[in-house]
Amino acid sequence: MNKEELKKIIKDNSYIIAIVLVTGVVLFLVNSGVDIFSTPIQNNTQDISININGKTNISEITINVTDEDKNFKNWIYLSFRVIVDDLNCIPKAAEKQNFNDTARCGGFLKDNSNMYLKQIDRYNISSSVQDVRDEYKKSLEYFNLGGINLEIGARNRDPRQMYNATVYIQNGTSNMERVMTLLGNDAKMPEARTG
Numbered sequence: 001m002n003k004e005e006l007k008k009i010i011k012d013n014s015y016i017i018a019i020v021l022v023t024g025v026v027l028f029l030v031n032s033g034v035d036i037f038s039t040p041i042q043n044n045t046q047d048i049s050i051n052i053n054g055k056t057n058i059s060e061i062t063i064n065v066t067d068e069d070k071n072f073k074n075w076i077y078l079s080f081r082v083i084v085d086d087l088n089c090i091p092k093a094a095e096k097q098n099f100n101d102t103a104r105c106g107g108f109l110k111d112n113s114n115m116y117l118k119q120i121d122r123y124n125i126s127s128s129v130q131d132v133r134d135e136y137k138k139s140l141e142y143f144n145l146g147g148i149n150l151e152i153g154a155r156n157r158d159p160r161q162m163y164n165a166t167v168y169i170q171n172g173t174s175n176m177e178r179v180m181t182l183l184g185n186d187a188k189m190p191e192a193r194t195g
Contacts, residue, residue: 068123072129139176141172143169
């Protein structure tokens, strides 16, 4: 098989290849060990005491997790639920083998991630949550690029853009996993909406 034959096979099967790759990303996200089926944090302000170098009260530091931090975390959970819904739309469209529906799913992912990118800096968060914001912002940027490439790739049946969409979605997923790691015990995501 020469290079041109391989290109033809990829082009002829690009839709299926892209669907398999994107479905794999969605399944990876769901099966990655991240609890995406819990409810968002509902607590108000909490004081967390940290003991440094095994010393007692003298070197104890208190970190105040502000209401704005809690609001920001809840916003992450709620916004990511929408992103998960957008990602779940992709394999459903693929099952129907419908390029228009796949493009529409890419459009949802593009539009929603873009909307959340515009909202992310509205929260006056403490420095303890800044890394979470930075990683989530990167995740949204990758999901946005994935949505753009999926929408255009499906409309034009362009295997290169479909492949790019998969890479961007995988990168967004990796960043989201880092967000979950940074959130630690607070890493609980609400259940994806149905319907």
